[in-house]
Amino acid sequence: MxxxxxxxxxxxxxxxxxxxxxxxxxxEVDLILAEDTRNSGKLLKHFExxxxxxxxxxxxxxxxxxxxxxxxxxxxxxxxxSDAGTPAISDPGFLLTxxxxxxxxxxxxxxxxxxxxxxxxxxxFPNDKFVFEGFLPVKKGRQTRLELLTEETRTIIFYESPHxxxxxxxxxxxxxxxxxxxxVSRELTKLHEETVRGTAEEVFKHFExxxxxxxxxxxxxxxx
Numbered sequence: 001m002x003x004x005x006x007x008x009x010x011x012x013x014x015x016x017x018x019x020x021x022x023x024x025x026x027x028e029v030d031l032i033l034a035e036d037t038r039n040s041g042k043l044l045k046h047f048e049x050x051x052x053x054x055x056x057x058x059x060x061x062x063x064x065x066x067x068x069x070x071x072x073x074x075x076x077x078x079x080x081x082s083d084a085g086t087p088a089i090s091d092p093g094f095l096l097t098x099x100x101x102x103x104x105x106x107x108x109x110x111x112x113x114x115x116x117x118x119x120x121x122x123x124x125f126p127n128d129k130f131v132f133e134g135f136l137p138v139k140k141g142r143q144t145r146l147e148l149l150t151e152e153t154r155t156i157i158f159y160e161s162p163h164x165x166x167x168x169x170x171x172x173x174x175x176x177x178x179x180x181x182x183x184v185s186r187e188l189t190k191l192h193e194e195t196v197r198g199t200a201e202e203v204f205k206h207f208e209x210x211x212x213x214x215x216x217x218x219x220x221x222x223x224x
Contacts, residue, residue, distance in 0.1 A: 003030070003072040005100045006079040007093060009086040009112025010043060012215070013189035017113050023047045025110065030076040033068070035083045035092055043081075056080065061092050065099045072105050084215070086114045090134040090159050115188055116157045119217035122195050123155070123183035126222070130155040136168065146175045153222040162186075162212040169204040172220060176200060181221040187214035 011017040033056035034040035087093035178201040185195045
């Protein structure tokens, strides 16, 4: 019988956000594919999960997908986890999921932690319609992308690293205007969780005076 691929979300910070079902699946599958086995090893140890792990990340996923699909076709159940949150959301997972779908392999994505959801709800901006942009292009295509988004009327969500946040906020002031409302959430579910809301200019000045740390989600209100 053909096996199954499980996409298993892991906590974005607070380990108590791990679901009972996620722990159960990770204990029962034949293999766990992890973005960083050292990082995920700590998680598995905490929940006393002894399942074998293999590395599966953006630098090797193109080469390993075919072999993983064959293993599932031969009856193995395999789970994919990322360092934090739901696999394939700005993390590896899309290529493997697509390959399994094309091979008529059952894919089961468990519900669980995803950083942009609490950041969006916390922002206070309309969330009936929104656009998830993930990480902006680092260089090529970045300006073009921002120009396209200047006319976006839906709430826009971005991921950003702490050392690039000021540059990104400065560009938001330039492209969206100094008065555009912005909400920045960092270290979600962790001890030093913080959400800063205000105009693009106000939020820029806040982080200019207080350099940011940790994982960051930026939510921008749509054009009125």
